[in-house]
Amino acid sequence: MVYPDFSNGVKEVDLGPKDSFTKFPVEVEVEGFDFFLAQGKDGVLRLMSSLCPHSWGTVYLEDTCFMCPSHGWRFEYYTGNCINGPIAQMFTFEVTDRDGHLYASLPEGKK
């Protein structure tokens, strides 16, 4: 399993005004990659990659969870934790609400 590489630091990405999101989870595109913006029962916002942590399938939004069609792993809406397989979690990134504007902290990438 490959994890996001934060060794080159973190960059903050502007997701837009919080008011522009009327429901969670919602699909969002960030720098050409697909993510889900989700809000936990605790109110915490998280950005989750649509890349499956098992073997890079594409996770999609179902009625009650996230689903990867490649091997059937399902992930809980609020945390991205796998609910029908081994201990695993969708790649999840911190989201900050600053003055009503949302920012995600993503790996800087290779330099």
Ligand code: FES
């Ligand atoms: S790649 Fe997603 S369950 Fe295997």
